[in-house]
Amino acid sequence: MGHYRSNLRDVEFNLFEVYRIQDSLGSGPFAQMDVDTARDILAEVERLAANEFADGFVEGDRVPLTLVDGDVTVPPGISKALDAYFAGEWHRMSLPEHLGGVGAPPSLVWSCMAMLVGANPAALMYLAGPFFATIIDPLVTDEQRRRWVVPMVERQWGATMVLTEPDAGSDVGAGRTRAVDAGDGTWHITGTKRFITNGDFDWPENIVHLVLARPEGAAAGTKGLSLFIVPKFWVDEDGRLAERNGAVVTKIEDKMGLKASATCEVTFGETTPARGVLVGEVHEGIAQMFKVIEYARMLVGTKAIETLSTGYLNALAYATQRVQGPDLARATDKAAPRVEIIRHPDVRRSLMMQKAHVEGLRALVLYTASVQDRIMLDPGAADLVKLNDLLLPMVKGYGSEKSYELLAQSLQIFGGSGYCKDYPLEQYIRDAKIDTLYEGTTGIQGMDLFFRKIGRDQGTTLARLLGEVQAFAKGDAGNGQLAAERDLLAAGLDEMHSMLGTLVGFFGESIYKVGLNTTPFLFGLSELVVGWLLLRQAEVALAALDAAAESDRAFYEGKVAAARWFAANVLPTLAARRVVLEHTDLGLMDLPDAAF
Numbered sequence: 001m002g003h004y005r006s007n008l009r010d011v012e013f014n015l016f017e018v019y020r021i022q023d024s025l026g027s028g029p030f031a032q033m034d035v036d037t038a039r040d041i042l043a044e045v046e047r048l049a050a051n052e053f054a055d056g057f058v059e060g061d062r063v064p065l066t067l068v069d070g071d072v073t074v075p076p077g078i079s080k081a082l083d084a085y086f087a088g089e090w091h092r093m094s095l096p097e098h099l100g101g102v103g104a105p106p107s108l109v110w111s112c113m114a115m116l117v118g119a120n121p122a123a124l125m126y127l128a129g130p131f132f133a134t135i136i137d138p139l140v141t142d143e144q145r146r147r148w149v150v151p152m153v154e155r156q157w158g159a160t161m162v163l164t165e166p167d168a169g170s171d172v173g174a175g176r177t178r179a180v181d182a183g184d185g186t187w188h189i190t191g192t193k194r195f196i197t198n199g200d201f202d203w204p205e206n207i208v209h210l211v212l213a214r215p216e217g218a219a220a221g222t223k224g225l226s227l228f229i230v231p232k233f234w235v236d237e238d239g240r241l242a243e244r245n246g247a248v249v250t251k252i253e254d255k256m257g258l259k260a261s262a263t264c265e266v267t268f269g270e271t272t273p274a275r276g277v278l279v280g281e282v283h284e285g286i287a288q289m290f291k292v293i294e295y296a297r298m299l300v301g302t303k304a305i306e307t308l309s310t311g312y313l314n315a316l317a318y319a320t321q322r323v324q325g326p327d328l329a330r331a332t333d334k335a336a337p338r339v340e341i342i343r344h345p346d347v348r349r350s351l352m353m354q355k356a357h358v359e360g361l362r363a364l365v366l367y368t369a370s371v372q373d374r375i376m377l378d379p380g381a382a383d384l385v386k387l388n389d390l391l392l393p394m395v396k397g398y399g400s401e402k403s404y405e406l407l408a409q410s411l412q413i414f415g416g417s418g419y420c421k422d423y424p425l426e427q428y429i430r431d432a433k434i435d436t437l438y439e440g441t442t443g444i445q446g447m448d449l450f451f452r453k454i455g456r457d458q459g460t461t462l463a464r465l466l467g468e469v470q471a472f473a474k475g476d477a478g479n480g481q482l483a484a485e486r487d488l489l490a491a492g493l494d495e496m497h498s499m500l501g502t503l504v505g506f507f508g509e510s511i512y513k514v515g516l517n518t519t520p521f522l523f524g525l526s527e528l529v530v531g532w533l534l535l536r537q538a539e540v541a542l543a544a545l546d547a548a549a550e551s552d553r554a555f556y557e558g559k560v561a562a563a564r565w566f567a568a569n570v571l572p573t574l575a576a577r578r579v580v581l582e583h584t585d586l587g588l589m590d591l592p593d594a595a596f
Helices: 008-018 035-055 057-062 077-085 090-094 105-120 121-125 130-138 142-154 285-321 345-377 382-413 417-419 423-438 442-457 458-475 483-506 511-515 518-545 549-568 573-582
Strands: 065-068 072-075 159-163 178-181 187-197 207-215 224-229 232-236 241-244 247-254 264-267 274-278 323-326 337-341
Touching: 008 035, 008 105, 008 345, 008 518, 008 549, 035 057, 035 065, 035 077, 035 090, 035 105, 057 077, 057 142, 057 274, 057 423, 065 224, 065 247, 065 264, 072 187, 072 247, 077 090, 077 121, 105 121, 105 285, 121 285, 130 159, 130 207, 130 285, 142 224, 142 232, 142 518, 159 187, 159 285, 159 483, 178 345, 178 442, 187 207, 207 264, 207 285, 207 345, 224 241, 224 285, 274 285, 285 337, 285 382, 285 423, 285 442, 337 423, 345 518, 345 549, 382 417, 382 423, 382 442, 417 423, 458 483, 483 511, 483 549, 483 573, 518 549, 518 573
Parallel strands: 159 207, 178 207
Antiparallel strands: 065 072, 178 187, 187 264, 187 274, 207 224, 224 274, 232 241, 247 264, 323 337
């Protein structure tokens, strides 16, 4: 059996029992999809994840990538996973109908992507071509769609997002890559970019780089950037591959983990002109690229959370098999039989901590995806777009940080064996650390949440979300069986309102006092939302228990237990977060650098 352990039962519980995607299937943009087909898709993708994807996971960590003359060769297992994925035409799930899509709602797509990225994150990331085609499709001209976007789908080209530069880092507006109008409808790009995920690999016939560059004479900062399609190979008018373009991989980064993913330095126009076309023929680069960035942030959060899920399930399986020590209640009885370690209190505490968080974080991902479903059903709903934007820093920022933190708990269950390569946990941890750094570090996610997502509409979207939490807390969730937990949720909500008010007050004192608290605020808000979503699940589970088959009872009881544990053990910590935030002073900012 491979390393990967899915939780399809929990995925289906979210989709069909909590968020009820079946109510939207068979109509509108999802007209081609029905419940039976959706369930079949989930089952088949689970099989693909557990086999062809999971099979190459360890190999990808231990067989090095090679770089020769700008061409990157990946381990065979990666290519086998891509062969299986495209042979099954799974890339069509996320496509619009005019590009050959099958009408799958985003919540179904993200559920499938979660399983694949949990089984082999590097392999999943090599599939970016059709996904990026979907994102840029509304932005391009008809000619660009014919020449670049359609082949990204039909010929399964690779794709990259090219932002970061060696000296600029996360300060994208400091980028110095230049674009010069060639006068023939193309542009010449010159500069060096780094940390480019899968900047080259040997599976596709072509790779499309989506490159941010500054046209000659454009303003400084992010507003002066434009977005260009820069292919590895140029394409002639008939769609045939032509000459090699001047976009060349000059280095593969030597990383801590996720080694099968070719993280590259890409040099443009050093020896051969790097030709590109302006996306949509408009200079709106940062706004256009943010559509790609927001997708990537959702993917990174999903990757982290699904890695924690398989880490927890591996640890759970080990805990039910590993026999060590007597039951604590008979610790002084030398004749007492040894028990499975899942019988030990501290192991059970650790397992429930993992279970509650991973199931709550999965609920957060699929709640966000369900909002994306609703946006597709009602594209004019600006409030839903803002809600999706508000949730993404939680999925990416809190999801990646908490998953990395708790993977250490998963490893701990194995004891010293977990530190060895006999089990997948050590690779999970190394592969997952990048998730807190990808697509904006956690600190950037906190600032994005507070200054952009909350600040841009004066907190209206946040107030609407907290209003839903409040309505639930004051309702009769669980027919009175969740009364204590609803009280804890209501108390946590009060703490978050207080924190928000204090942060707003800090604006009149010092922006530094706000900046010192944006990440803790992100964590606190995420914990409140996760607690709310877990209690919503508990309400559904309690309603289902009376009529549940015997085989399902333990699942529903586990949902209720996880929600109660989170409410009792995590929501009360919001009070401590509030106290710390309220007592923020400028001591850290006044401290001399040399004192650190």
